[in-house]
Amino acid sequence: MEFQKASLRTGSSRCTDTVEQEQIQKRTFTNWINAQLSKRKPPSVVLDLFTDLQDGMRLLDLLEVMSGQSMRRERGHGVFQHRGNIETALNFLRSKSVKLVNINIPDLIEGRPSIVLGLIWTIILHCHIEELASTLSFGSRQSSLESLASLDSLPSSTCSSPVLGGSPVPRGRSSPLHARFRLSAKKALLLWVRDQCHKVGCSISVKDFKSSWRSGLAFLAILCSLRPDLVDLRLALRRSSLHNLEEAFRLAEQELHIPRLLEPEDIDVSDPDEKSIMTYVAQFLQYSNDTPSPDDDLQLPAAPSPTCLSPLNLPSYFTPAVTASPLHQASPSQKAREMACWLQRAYQELEEVWSSTAGAGYAERYQAFQAFVSSFYEQRRPVIPVLSAIKRSPTASREQIALRLAWSTLEQKLQQYNTELDVCLPAPLDTLGRWLQRVEAVLSEEGGAAKDHSHAAREAREKQEQLKVLVQDMGRHLNTLHVFSNASANEATWVPPDKLDELRRRFTNARVTAKYYGIKLEYREQRHTVYELLGQLNAKLKAWKGPYSSQDSVRFLLQDWHETVDKQCLVSLLKAAVHKLKQTASTYTSKAALADDAQMVSRQVKEVEGEVFTSAERVMAVRGTMGRVLAAWESYRDCLFSMQVWLGQQTDSTEATHSTGKEDSLREWSGLHAHLNEVGNYLIESTDASTSYGLADELCKVNMQWADLVKRTRFAMAPTGPSVPACAQAAQALVEEAGWLAREPVEVSSGALRTYRKRLQVMLKKITEVDLEVLAQSPDCSTETLEDLKLTLPKVHAACELVQRAASLLEGRLAELGHWGTEVSEALDTLREWERRGNPGLRPRVKTQISRGLQLEGQVVTADQELQAAVSSTQQRSRLPYLSTSGLQDRVREAVAQSKVWDTKCSPLFPTQPMNQWCSPGMHS
Incomplete structure (x- = not known):
């Protein structure tokens, strides 16, 4: 019991400390923000840190003061505008390579203390303290x-x-x-x-x-x-x-x-x-x-021309600090020109120092070089912020470009001479110096912009081999350091003690770093290997999924599928590579020295695992698709040949037209005709444009022959009786055809419905012109039937127009969603490439693009519901055509399923907020 009481007191104390610390930070950060906002014109003020930043306006004010740049703002005072302002601020920080961890827009809008304080501290640290430091x-x-x-x-x-x-x-x-x-x-x-x-x-x-x-x-x-x-x-x-x-x-x-x-x-x-x-x-x-130093203030007027001064042992009245001082009234271009002149003179001085010690001993040359470096690094301070400003500026003047060139030239020369000091060490330290150069070159190289994943994996593998070879020599070089005698016959030192200390530190760094860098290289190799295999599989999938051009092409692709999946075992190889990647990632994230990368590595592994799973599922699905398409081709060819032969026989045979078995034969062949159209329409949807046009034309010709045969057969099979005038028979046939047309099954699509409505209009015009007195001479058709058709056909036309508009809207939404899928695929590839290079600036844009996809998915679902309501309303009326929505429904299900696949693939990239929460409630059905 006493222990529990003590624990409760401890917990209560911790909570109190946290609240007090939070209040201190809130007060400090508020005062700091107001100090910055007082520089703004007009100034603004923050009274309550947790509520005044909710609309994002003062946050943008702060960033404008810190950066000197104008920020775009949303008009209005709603939640949407608040989100837009905060998103603009966060995107600006990310564009400046500021890492934002667990800082989300909804938390800032709600004013959550820990999130608000974390954001302000990030701004203070990266935009203020680091700039100063x-x-x-x-x-x-x-x-x-x-x-x-x-x-x-x-x-x-x-x-x-x-x-x-x-x-x-x-x-x-x-x-x-x-x-x-x-x-x-x-x-x-x-x-x-x-x-x-x-x-x-x-x-x-x-x-x-x-x-x-x-x-x-x-x-x-x-x-x-x-x-x-x-x-x-x-x-x-x-x-x-x-x-x-x-x-x-x-x-x-x-x-x-x-x-x-x-x-x-x-x-x-x-x-x-x-x-x-x-x-x-x-x-x-x-x-x-x-604040400029007093010496600069006193001695500036007497400063001579900078071209006459040496960077070493400079008089205090001229260093780069003078050009950076507010007392030095000069334009930015003049300051850049003076700094560039100073750097060029420093470069000349460095070369003079190096050449003057060419014949001296190692110790003398090293000390002369370090004397120059020490003096230069003490005086270079004002140049650094100017160079940083040039990097941030979208355009640079000629003087600024010259300053940047002078700086990089001098840095390269310093690096060159520093390298020579390593390789010119007295034996046997010279071998150690060269070894350190090679090791540090390997360890300092980060994965560059590889041409492809195969190249990147090979590069990482080669680096591992280089590192292994270098590490094998580590013991020998360590022994060299231990046994080296740093005294000559006259007791003078060969190598300055500072240099020996530097070698020891660098050796220790290399020994520790090599272990962890080897793990990083192994992970990099495995990750690129997975993506290389995944790229090969996706390239195959792109060809396998069509559209197809012919029956032989489908047969060839199906054979290629078996070769790739069954014989080469590409899917199995890919899954094995993922398993190895997960093992390497587990080793990576278990090392405390690499803890900063743990979240990134876990996210990358989860992302690639999702991609591999999706591709493997698509591989199995596309196998079934190709099998169905090949079977459809075979069935279509057989049915088409049989139908064309039979129709040709019926057309050529005049006696058959009056045969009593004609109607029975027609019933038998109608099933084959329906099957031909079913497989033909399936092939039209599965093939490329030229092939589908050919198939549609072929089917159209067969269907016209079939329709003509049916019309002639029905007319010939009319019951015999009193002689009926030919004009009355034609009118009767037209009325019967209109009745068939009104009850004809129609596939729900904008194209099919448009064609059907045109046929209705033509038919309505024809029956309107029928003479009632002529029709009255036909015993099998009444004038009431004609009048009824005149009323029914416009209703059918109006109902089909309503359904056509709904179908057209749904097809448009489906097209947008399909186009979005292509866009987001490309955007994710670009995002991975950018983030691999350490640039997260594209992430907000991709997140917005994914959010748009969820909106499109919701619009597809809504459009589908509207179409179903229109079809249901139409079917409830009598004597209207049967509307088949199966084809369009299949497309909707496929599109929504594909959208869910992208949801799964993108979730690991944005783990802090589920994707289905990015849109307003009710968007998903």
Whole structure:
């Protein structure tokens, strides 16, 4: 019982802590948003974070301020408009490669606190903190490296998106999993804080963004670093935490104009909120970035021409920071031109350094190169945001293009010389340097845009083989590191200790990374192998499913099906490949170091498994279809030949026309005639255009012969009696034909009904012209029958017109749904290709396209219901034709079933919300 009470108290405490943390984040994020919205013209404001973002308008205001771009907005204040605004905002974030996890439009419209806070934190982190952290460079290389080492133990879950910190080593020297100088925004911001504390001699240890800030000394140390005249740290040591925090927040707001996002009571607790503190501290970094140094202000007027300056040991009055300073009144093009000039001079200086040490020892050349790199990386900071802005800009000026070219040229040269420093190491370290180069080249290569899945699978397999060969040499190179003697005869060192430390770190990174990268390569190979086999099967399916051209072509395709499925066992091979892929994926997702990819891998496996299942089902279904089509061809040929021979005999035989057995013979052949039309219509629907036209023409000729024979037979079989005038007999035959036409079965389709209505119109015109006195001379036909037909045929025509409109609407919906299926297939292929390249920007468009398909499916169901109602209403009337809807119903069932298949295939891509919930209720029948 005591244990249960303690558990309840603990749970209650946790809930209270969560609510308090939520309130602190809500207040901090609201203040931060309002600080950004105050820059907007006209300014806007958020009063309640959870309700004021529901319409998406203020969210768009915020993104406009952060990006400087205008956002499209929906007119109106309904839920549809709110959804449109929020979707525009989320699509914009995705287009900027911002990863949105479990952030859905309905949750934002409902104002769910956890979702709203998660979205705002994502915006703050990616659009504010990371942008600021990406410009950081640190003055002391050695101290920065030590700080980096101490940061390795920090958790990276808070912000895992990497940005390049102030590394003196060019990009590309690190492995994918353990990047040596790649910092998260959190680590870069914390490193900047440590540098500020170190500058003012503050001994406080800032290890995190939680309890390290409770005393208020860290805030005051940053203030002292930015404005030494504001703070006396000696007094702060004797004050309480609340007093220090209040003093820091007051000075920041009054003197630095930094918005007061927090209150002392938010920080002076046992577990302060990390995200709130990071958001507030980022304001100080922004102030630091926006404020030019005093030296720049004093010495700028005397700055000489940049073309005369060397990047090494530059005077403080000219570095790229001058061109980025607000005090340097220059146009963007002029600033880009000056930065490009500085980079070109740096390139020349680098070549001079390298050539001047050509005859020197390894240690001297390495130290000269590192001296240049250290100086360059300290001064390059203002160039980085300018380059980032150029990348984001849709168009670039000539000066900006020159700046980008100068930057890439210098980076390539740094990479080249860094590589040469590896391969020119004294023996036997030179073999280790070359080995590291090869290993890191394999580990740093991501799967590029492969021409096809076969090529991608082969590429992944080749990389695995390369990696296996390189890993086999790992023990030998490790031994080289251990036994290498770094002293010459005169006790001078061959290789600088820094370089040896670098080699050891890189070797450790390669050893750890190779293990996990091998798993990734194996998964990549298996996935592309599955898609290669699936592509082969789908290519076969495309041919197998028709439309077909002839009986021989169907026979050939059926033989090809047996060759592919029964002999080559393509379906079995595909299922075995999927099984192997699932095993590889299980190994992949079980590794903690690869946990970030687990959700993506699971989704991909589920997606490919669904595609394989669907294709396998279609393979078996198409086998039955081809069998039915082949049987229909054989039956059609036999029936057609027999019917043509018999009809020819009846036409040639004049005596048979008056035979008493003629009517019995007609009844016997009518069944064959009906079967001929049944299989003929089935073939017309299953064959290509030219073949179906030929079949339709062939059937039409046979049916005309049959109709003529029936008319002549009925007329000849008229009962004998008193002599009836020929005109009366013709009138009687016309009335009988009109009666048959009114009761003739009709297939429900827009084409068949249109033809039938034209025949009704012609017949109505003919019987209207019949003379009643002439008809009265016929003993077997009354004038009442004629009058009744004159009233019935227009009713039949009107009823068929109603059904034809409904059938035409349904056929149009079916055509749209079929076209949508083709579009969504292509869109999914494009989406997979984009996401394989790391670009999720197409996902919202595909989701919208899939939602449209669900709307079309609902429209098909509605149109089908309307057609059934029209047919049912028509059939309830007497003396109207029998309307057969079987063919159209088959098409509806097939279309809806295919739509469900796409639903199943697309569900793994959007697991957070079932597809059948994307549309309004009642859309599905």
